[in-house]
Amino acid sequence: MANVTLKKVEKVYPGEGKNKSFLAVKAIDLEIRDGEFMVLVGPSGCAKSTTLRMIAGLEDITGGDVYIDDVRVNDLPPKKRDIAMVFQNYALYPHMTVFENMAFGLMLAKRKKAEIREKVEAAAEILGLTDLLDRRPNALSGGQRQRVAVGRSIVREPKVFLLDEPLSNLDAKMRISMRAEITQLHKRLGATMIYVTHDQTEAMTMGDRITVMDGGKIMQVATPMELYRNPANKFVAGFIGSPPMNFIDGEQAAGVFRELGSSEETCRFSDLADGSYTVGIRPEHLEISTINNGLKVKVNLTEPMGAETILHTETAAGTALVVRVQGDQEFETGSDLYLTPQAEQLYCFDAEGERVKI
Numbered sequence: 467m468a469n470v471t472l473k474k475v476e477k478v479y480p481g482e483g484k485n486k487s488f489l490a491v492k493a494i495d496l497e498i499r500d501g502e503f504m505v506l507v508g509p510s511g512c513a514k515s516t517t518l519r520m521i522a523g524l525e526d527i528t529g530g531d532v533y534i535d536d537v538r539v540n541d542l543p544p545k546k547r548d549i550a551m552v553f554q555n556y557a558l559y560p561h562m563t564v565f566e567n568m569a570f571g572l573m574l575a576k577r578k579k580a581e582i583r584e585k586v587e588a589a590a591e592i593l594g595l596t597d598l599l600d601r602r603p604n605a606l607s608g609g610q611r612q613r614v615a616v617g618r619s620i621v622r623e624p625k626v627f628l629l630d631e632p633l634s635n636l637d638a639k640m641r642i643s644m645r646a647e648i649t650q651l652h653k654r655l656g657a658t659m660i661y662v663t664h665d666q667t668e669a670m671t672m673g674d675r676i677t678v679m680d681g682g683k684i685m686q687v688a689t690p691m692e693l694y695r696n697p698a699n700k701f702v703a704g705f706i707g708s709p710p711m712n713f714i715d716g717e718q719a720a721g722v723f724r725e726l727g728s729s730e731e732t733c734r735f736s737d738l739a740d741g742s743y744t745v746g747i748r749p750e751h752l753e754i755s756t757i758n759n760g761l762k763v764k765v766n767l768t769e770p771m772g773a774e775t776i777l778h779t780e781t782a783a784g785t786a787l788v789v790r791v792q793g794d795q796e797f798e799t800g801s802d803l804y805l806t807p808q809a810e811q812l813y814c815f816d817a818e819g820e821r822v823k824i
């Protein structure tokens with residue numbers, strides 16, 4: 467087990483020919499605690515993989531320092547860092563059995579046969595692969611293959627597990643069950659795990675803490691519920707939560723906030739200075755009414771899912787507002803509704819997207 471610390475870590479990809487060099491990771495500071503399940507989440511291209519690969523030693527660190535258990539590892543090759551990495555494309559050897567696939571790394575390291583058998587069998591037990599040890603990968607489901615890939619890293623008993631979108635190749639149902647399996651595995655092993663995903667649901671359901679990244683920078687590090695309740699900025703507010711938070715651009719004047727292009731009151735903030743802001747409200751925090759009470763919107767689309775319905779609506783001034791309605795009520799496309807935001811659930815952001823206290 468180990469803690470992992472990043473201090474002002476930077477990555478510059480060198481340019482080639484016409485391509486200019488590119489600053490992919492911008493001086494990030496991050497502390498991952500011993501035994502923690504830390505998720506790195508953010509949109510494609512925000513440098514999650516680059517960050518993970520620098521921790522693994524698969525990518526040069528061009529600025530700053532990485533420590534594993536207080537040892538600076540910048541110049542250590544991957545083998546000496548005591549880490550194991552699981553990728554999205556977990557290529558298993560097709561001609562080898564599950565046992566051989568899991569044993570391969572230990573065989574290369576010239577471990578004793580009895581020790582290899584013991585470790586592989588213990589990992590297989592943890593992963594529910596005991597009955598499949600003699601099968602070849604082509605006789606396994608996607609989820610089982612993924613478990614073998616995880617098993618390969620468990621047998622090495624690394625200090626830190628690094629996982630880069632390991633569930634992306636699985637179908638939706640399998641992803642949900644593997645999500646729970648990896649969470650349980652983490653509990654059982656008590657190991658430090660750093661898990662990369664672009665999927666906020668995976669991040670929310672799996673992480674002890676989550677690092678939200680955008681454009682090579684860290685936007686916020688917090689527990690899942692802290693990110694949901696208390697996003698530091700508009701980016702995190704819009705990224706965490708599904709469907710995402712609604713944003714209403716507008717003006718605050720004399721205690722009243724009005725949507726851009728509308729003279730109607732949207733909501734009231736007694737202590738907010740006059741000026742331009744973006745107000746945020748989650749789909750689950752809008753109350754609906756069919757009588758004239760609140761913000762008037764038109765229903766453009768309904769997505770009934772049984773236990774809840776997602777309504778895609780639009781104000782007269784053109785702001786899209788998504789509403790989550792509990793229960794199996796029916797709504798007609800094209801009809802009018804009135805929305806009232808729950809006052810204590812409103813968020814406010816300035817022109818730079820920073821959170822403004824209200």
Ligand code: ADP
Nearest residue numbers: 479488490508509510511512513514515516517
């Ligand atoms: P993520 O995993 O979050 O999708 P990556 O870490 O793969 O993002 O990439 C971060 C940024 O660095 C992207 O803009 C990507 O195009 C760029 N990048 C990744 N690898 C290289 C490379 N070998 N050379 C130049 N740019 C790269």
Ligand code: MG
Nearest residue numbers: 514515516630
């Ligand atoms: Mg990636």
